[in-house]
Amino acid sequence: MFKQYIGWRFTLVAVAVVIIVATIWFVNNLSEKIQHEETKNVATWVEANQELLQAPEDANINLAVTIVTTNTSIPLILTDDHGKIIDTRNIDSAEVLRNPRYLEKELASFKKQHPPFIMAIDAKTNNYIYYGDSLLLRQVRYYPYIQLLVVALFIGVVLFALSTTNRATQNQVWVGMAKETAHQLGTPLSSMEAWLEILREKEENIPFVTELAKDVDRLKLITDRFSKIGSVPNLEERNLVVQVENMMTYIRKRAPQKVSFSLQSADPEVMAMISPPLFDWVLENLLKNALDAMEGTGAISVLIENHTTHITIDVTDTGKGVPKVLQDKIFNPGFSTKKRGWGLGLSLARRIIQDYHKGRLSVKWSEPNKGTTFRIWLRK
Missing domain, CATH: 3.30.565.10 (Histidine kinase-like ATPase, C-terminal domain)
Structure with a gap:
């Protein structure tokens, strides 16, 4: 029975571990694909901007304009050769107003995430485009971990509730058993006390009746203890x-x-x-x-x-x-x-x-x- 119980628990833990590992692997694989697509989109966006800078006045730039304007999710920061921030895209403007150093922190974070794209302005001047992960990518990357944490907390609450219920049931069984024991002992104790009174009528019985009375008192004390279990x-x-x-x-x-x-x-x-x-x-x-x-x-x-x-x-x-x-x-x-x-x-x-x-x-x-x-x- 004990081995079966251990085996059952081990099986549940093994299945849970497999599900968690599979979920994390799938999420990591999906986030890598999304990240690769976002890198391609940024590269396309840079090429479109480069084309707009170099296009003659009579050139058809509709496609390039469309590509530039459709990026509404990937955050970008444009800097010059000296690292000064020139422009931004898809950055939280409200946070920029609240925190003057917000853009600098974001730029430092983007530099750690991805290498920059270089956009030539002229023969001597380059701009650098740094980009970070989009909100969608961050959600895909971290949401499963949050979900697993919530599930783990839910399972913990359920197990705690079951444990509390089982403990309460055990307490009720022990209390019932104690009170029933006290009840069952009451009848023979009353009978023994009656027999002691009969034995006390003869003088020669006094020595051993005294000792028997001590044992009866002891049994009465034990009965009293059992009867108090479960009540205040x-x-x-x-x-x-x-x-x-x-x-x-x-x-x-x-x-x-x-x-x-x-x-x-x-x-x-x-x-x-x-x-x-x-x-x-x-x-x-x-x-x-x-x-x-x-x-x-x-x-x-x-x-x-x-x-x-x-x-x-x-x-x-x-x-x-x-x-x-x-x-x-x-x-x-x-x-x-x-x-x-x-x-x-x-x-x-x-x-x-x-x-x-x-x-x-x-x-x-x-x-x-x-x-x-x-x-x-x-x-x-």
Whole structure:
């Protein structure tokens, strides 16, 4: 399937390249033909002017006059032996009035485009005719490139719209799946709570009922998190130091003994508006990823910094690191380097921080076999 997808995309790109190359080749070939014809027309125009200068008074000059007067598209500039401009044809007179140096710039441009034609006035005097490309030739030469650019922009807009639509559809699927999961968990949780109440009636059941109650509460928290996906959560002002410390305590109890935890914050109180259940979900995901990356041995440190306009929370581990080529992909839905899991953890974590807390979640630093730092950025 993947190979077919790659092959399909390659075929489309190859066809597009062939069309572009063929269009450019055809346009260049056509512009060269038009340019050759314009050069011939200028040469004919020069010969007609030469004939008018040298014709006797009784000569028939109708043809020469017709040739001279029919050139209404090719711009011409006539100079003397010293390069002084004597006359012009088909030059924008309005631009000449606005810019006194316009003719000089046009003459310099014409000299670069074509060699001049020489028209002998007498035995010692020559005039030089410089000419440029007509408006038609310029349009033929550059219009296809403009057209290709417009088509490329149109295709880009269409692809962006399709991508946005697909992303919105995926979001709806994930939201629906999360809410349905929360709904399905609700019934057995209610039943489990009822059974716990029955078990509490006997004194000898109290020790294991207490532990079961913790697991039930945990399931209720997970259900609450899933139910909040897709809806705007209520933000509460909470102390992030306490919030992070509580989550680290929870993870520490379930982590191997060879993994050490540390929390650093210059301020004992760092207040921010958060959704506690969803924010805990993000922290739990980052801490669990750190544990998986270290494979049972290492250190996890969390640094909270309270800035003037924002707050940063850096979660650092001493695990295997994330290769640079994967650092942008790990937040994509479905992407995972683990053998199990759906690859939605980091994707949902980023969405929670960006969409609900108006912050950012990114990889601040990572090196293979040295560790990784994830950064949560929150606006005050």
